[in-house]
Amino acid sequence: MTVPAWRLRRASxxxxxxxxLVAGATFLEAFAGVLDGADIVAHVGRNSSAAAFARYLVEGGIATLAEVEPGAAPVGYTLLTEPDLPVVPKPGDIELKRIYALAPFHGTGLGAALIARALDDARKAGRGRVLLGVYGGNRRAHRFYEKHGFAVIGERRFLVGATWHDDRVYGRAV
Known part of the structure; x- marks a missing residue:
């Protein structure tokens, strides 16, 4: 199967x-077999609903949507918000709260384009550092962020359902 071409655009x-839609699908792809299914459903319903995204964006979040052509079906996204991580904040910090792409688009350059756009959005917003949290067991994500200049600056415990997970907190100057 040939993967369709994609494009990025500002989301509102x-x-x-x-x-x-993309948030739920990508969270399921990432954590099926790692987290309990009921916990995935509850987590997505609470944190990745349309209402949650609308709230993030109304509160000043910056989102980018990746869509395929033709048809503009959504296949990936980023979301920048005010930081909510257990590290000492610096003036000008922003959190890359979410960056995901559907699995068929892994290896197509979409991830690199999404991270580049998020860093550019942070810079244009006058921010000096991008922070993010990532599941401690996600080695693929660790390699991706480190390849793009992020370094571990802390850790956090993250609860999904009844299970605690150890996350890495990364940071990178923009």
């Missing part, structure tokens, strides 16, 4: 349904 609150 009217794109909340599309963002939520």
């Amino acid at each position: 609150a009217v794109d909340s349904d599309a963002l939520a």
